[in-house]
Amino acid sequence: MEDISEILELINKSKETFLKIVSANDAGETGGHQVGIYVPKGSISFFDFKGTRGDNNEKFININWQDGVIQPKSRLIYYGKGTRNEYRITRLHKKLKSNSLFILVKIDEFNYNGFLIKEEETENFLGSLNLEKKDIVKGLTVSSLKTKTEEQTEINFDNDSNVTEKHFKPKAHILRLLGEELIKSPIMAIYELVKNSYDADSSFVNINFSNIQDKNNAIITIKDNGTGLTSDVIENVWLEPGTDHRKPIDEDGNRIINRSPIHDRVPMGEKGVGRFAVHKLGNIITLITRPAEIVESENGIKEKKALDYEITLKIDWKAFSQSKYLEDIPITWQTETDKTNFHFQDNSGTLIEVTSLKEPWTRRMARSLKRNVTSMLSPKNIEEDFKINLDFGNHWLQNFPDAQEILKIAPYKFTALLDENYNLTFDYICEFKLNEEFGKRIIDNGAINIKGELIKTFKKEIEKEEELTNEELEEQLKIFNNTLPFGNLLIELYTYDQDPETLRNYTYDSKTLKSVLKFHAGIKVFKDEMRVFNYGEPGNDWLELENRRVNNKSWISNKLNIGFVYLDSGNSSCLVEKTSREGFVESADYKLFENCLIGVINEYRTERWKDRQKWLDYISPAPKEREYQDQTTIFSELIDSTDFSDDEKKEKLKKEAESLQNDFEKKKETLLIPAGVGMTASVALHEIEKLVPRMKEVVNENPFQPILGNEKVDELNDYVQGILSVLRKGGNKPINLSECINKAISNYNFKLKKRKIETVTDYNESLETIKCDKRYFITMVMNVIDNSIYWLDTTNKEDKAIYIKTYLDNDFPSFVIVDNGPGFKDEITDLVRPFFTRKDDGIGIGLYLIDTIMMKYGKFEILENSDLDDIEIPTKYRGAAIKLTFNKDQ
Secondary structure (H helix, E strand, O other): OOOHHHHHHHHHHOOOEEEEEOOOOOOOOOOOOOOOEEEOHHHHHHHOOOOOOOOEEEEEEEEEEOOOOEEEEEEEEEEOOOOOOEEEEEOOOOOOOOOOEEEEEEEEOOEEEEEEEOHHHHHHHHHHOOOOHHHOOOOEEEEOOEEEOOOOOOOOOOOHHHOOOOOOOOEOOHHHHHHHHHOOOHHHHHHHHHHHHHHOOOOEEEEEEEOOOOOOOOEEEEEEOOOOOOHHHHHHHHOOOOOOOOOOEOOOOOEOOOOOOOOOOOOOOOOOOHHHHHHHHEEEEEEEEEOEEEEEOOOOOEEEEEOOOEEEEEEEHHHOOOOOEHHHOOOOEEEEOOHHHOOOOOOOEEEEEEEEEOOOOOHHHHHHHHHHHHHHEOOOOOOOOOEEEEEOOOOOOOOOOOHHHHHHOOOEEEEEEEOOOOEEEEEEEEEOOOOOOOOEEEEEEEEEEOHHHHHHHHHHHHHHHOOOOHHHHHHHHHHHHOOOOOOOEEEEEEEOOOOHHHHOOOOOOHHHHHHHHHHHOEEEEEEOOEEEOOOOOOOOOOOOHHHHHHHOOOOOOHHHEEEEEEEOOOOOOOOOEOOOOOOEOOOHHHHHHHHHHHHHHHHHHHHHHHHHHHHHHHHOOOOOOOOHHHHHHHHHHHHHHOOOOOHHHHHHHHHHHHHHHHHHHHHHHHHHHHHHHHHHHHHHHHHHHHHHHHHHHHHHOOOOOHHHHHHHHHHHHHHHHHHHHOOOOOOOEEEEHHHHHHHHHHOOHHHHHHOOOEEEEEOOOOOOEEEEOHHHHHHHHHHHHHHHHHHHOOOOOOOOEEEEEEEEEOOEEEEEEEEOOOOOOOOHHHHOOOOOOOOOOOOOOHHHHHHHHHHHHEEEEEOOHHHHHHOOOOOOOOOOEEEEEEOOOO
16 A cells, blocks of 8 residues: 555544545445535534534635645535535545545644545555444544544543654564565566666666476576666665665655666666565575676766675565564675676676575466566667566477567557647558558648647546536646646557458458457556556556447447557656556546547547448448438339239339338438437536536525526526427428527527637528428537537637528528637548547537438538638638538428
């Protein structure tokens, strides 16, 4: 567990601490209310706050979370109106998970330290406080490690006679526990030792297994040619767990980056706990090291110069029994000065030998280690700079598949650079290596700024958790005012399809491909040359790509994707690895890192989906579609051309054909109307959901302000009328064009006003009506406006606007909607394809629905800028432009 001693020390020093097991209700998993911690009345005095029955009261507090993020204005609220009588803490801005442990350590009445402990770590943590889960299910206040309930008297700590002072006296086996708990597996143990070699400026690390199938005589050796360990480092650093030797901290708490002298590397082993990795491998450790000093030549080149001594240190971990204290076990080492006895004769370096292994190794473990060793180093690493050599001394690694070869044949490849100003440049290629006929599609130096889309996504996530005022929301969005805190991101993605027909078109060896994907699929993260575990491990879908795919099948499956994210260690110190090697510590910077990656992958997803659909059409071409009406006409003609002896039967068949046609038209309408209503209703209901809490606030305001109340009622009425406008039966009869357009706009009044989007209408007075089902028309207009609002939201413009014009085009009634947003990036064939969307959470049926409706009433077009000039659209509006042209017979 991370920083357990620090948390315990804070609890011990604080007068009071509140602890609670997070319930499903607290986490919002029941859907009963917004996310918030329920506080029992017996603990409310902890917050220096008391509610008044019959009223809703609140108090705002500041929480300094364990990741360093201070969340001002978290809200402690008492619900006392009506039948409710409860306290909750809301606006925590943390994802709560049921059965985790929520902790607030009191600093003063307005300031608290906050911690969230994972479910699997809770029991051990509570044991340190002599508590059990059952004690704090409903919440409990703890006073300096003594529980406090309503019946107990608080202990007075102001009286010195009550104070006893002691110091921690760790048992010797704590080091064994550190090795067991911090290092999850033998593979991670070797990874930690590899990182030590990397940090020591070594150019290689050799990992050798001898007699590995004989556990009693097996030996593991890890050897490098790095700078080694001096006697001073062994005594004052190596024997001090958690030392900040490689990454010291300045007075302001910022990490000081001390790069290595030879290869200019940023240290990877920043926690000072990697030395316990060897304990995970075996009981007896022998360390041999010859240190070096760094000298600078006359031309300024830094070089290693091996010192004239060598150190041998041995540790038997079995000596660290529970009956002895850590300080009672001596660590001894020998210093050899006779060079003829040196292990490292000509160079510096370190050798670690592990015997008395903890567990027997198997072929499966060996191949798993090989896979992990292969992925420990960045694909961008140059072998001459650092190389990992692995040898088991047997046949276990024979015929090991080469992942690099699999990357070369990926049918979809994407390489992108996101700079610190959110500018994304990318290269993309779709190519099936064994099918030249299909051809390939290449995008070179695609460019886009994704800041606007990220802001929109970020806002949506915040609003999901709870409602904020505009001022609070703007405060949260200030993170986008600065450059990216972790510097540039380089991303590589390789995606595969596994259906048999597609496999045959890009690989001869599907078995090897599937094997590589089984163990290497996922998105890995690297800082410089070294990997950050456990991102990209089998089953570790940390970006939740599979969940996104459930909602939108165009998303890329994590199981069919091999990806790499590259960070520069010097610029990404804000992303701190957990001691447990389970990724980065969650923080505001980490959340932004995740959002950036999703934003980049979303661009790739869109391009890949286009080609995937084209490929499916290529290998399984659909039969040429024919209008249902044409089919029934052909059927009628066939009846007429057939020699029927009975005219009555002939007429009966023709009437049946007409009946089928009429039935089809009714069913088509039955399907189109719910689709339109569903989309319109989903927009309205989403806004109503957010409106209800605002209405409650206005109603509970003291004194009540009628003007604000009427505003909220009018807003609710707009949304209800929007739904009703597409529910009322229409029919193909003349409708007032400007009236219907204004109705569609009014359904978005609040959204448009909130986002400061201006709507400008230019109606042709001679074009008053068109013949169209009113429900269809309003649905189409609302779809276009909704799209414009979404994409205008992704821009940083001050003068966002939508322009609507009606006119006669060669006597054809025409209607144009154009905005001043980013515009369309795709061909119309893709835009009207079902389920195609660039929206992260979009469905992709809006434009398809419009296109389908307009097949009956006229024509649907996407206009270019030159087209807008021809119809005299003001130059301010050169974004997404849609034209609906209706049939002449109006």
